[in-house]
Amino acid sequence: MTPDDLRALFTGQDGGYRFARWGRPIAPVVFGVSDETLATFKGACEAVVALAGHQMAETDPELGANLMVFFFRDWSELPLVPNLDRLVPDLGPLVERLAAAGATQYRLFRFDADGAIRAAFVFQRVDDAIAALPAEAIALNQMVQVILLWSESAF
Numbered sequence: 001m002t003p004d005d006l007r008a009l010f011t012g013q014d015g016g017y018r019f020a021r022w023g024r025p026i027a028p029v030v031f032g033v034s035d036e037t038l039a040t041f042k043g044a045c046e047a048v049v050a051l052a053g054h055q056m057a058e059t060d061p062e063l064g065a066n067l068m069v070f071f072f073r074d075w076s077e078l079p080l081v082p083n084l085d086r087l088v089p090d091l092g093p094l095v096e097r098l099a100a101a102g103a104t105q106y107r108l109f110r111f112d113a114d115g116a117i118r119a120a121f122v123f124q125r126v127d128d129a130i131a132a133l134p135a136e137a138i139a140l141n142q143m144v145q146v147i148l149l150w151s152e153s154a155f
Helices: 003-008 034-050 075-080 091-101 135-147
Strands: 028-031 067-072 106-112 115-127
Touching: 028 034, 034 135, 067 075, 075 091, 106 135, 115 135
Parallel strands: 028 067, 067 115
Antiparallel strands: 106 115
């Protein structure tokens, strides 16, 4: 991998450099999965966080959970989640755009004053193709994509 290849992984569509790491321990919460899958996701989170040399926490002192992961069958389910519209700006129009595009996933990051990741929201629509994948693969994939801020074209 060349330096240009690496740089491309962190360059946004506008040409700006977008790299960011978490600025605090990651305190995840996962919605829409079975207890067994929850344990799988926790293991994937612990593995990726350890490989990145970062830390996890049971809770974030300011936010409670700072990584929220949602699994669902249809984008129309998200606006029904109580108070999610208070955490995700313009949730309704966002859901409409993602549904129209046939998207299966979306990540939203919040940053602190120093530009570090403060919180992230992961939305994973589980269609038939995703449902056929092993839970371990989905969990590891999502954790790798949320441990850093990557460019839109990195994956």
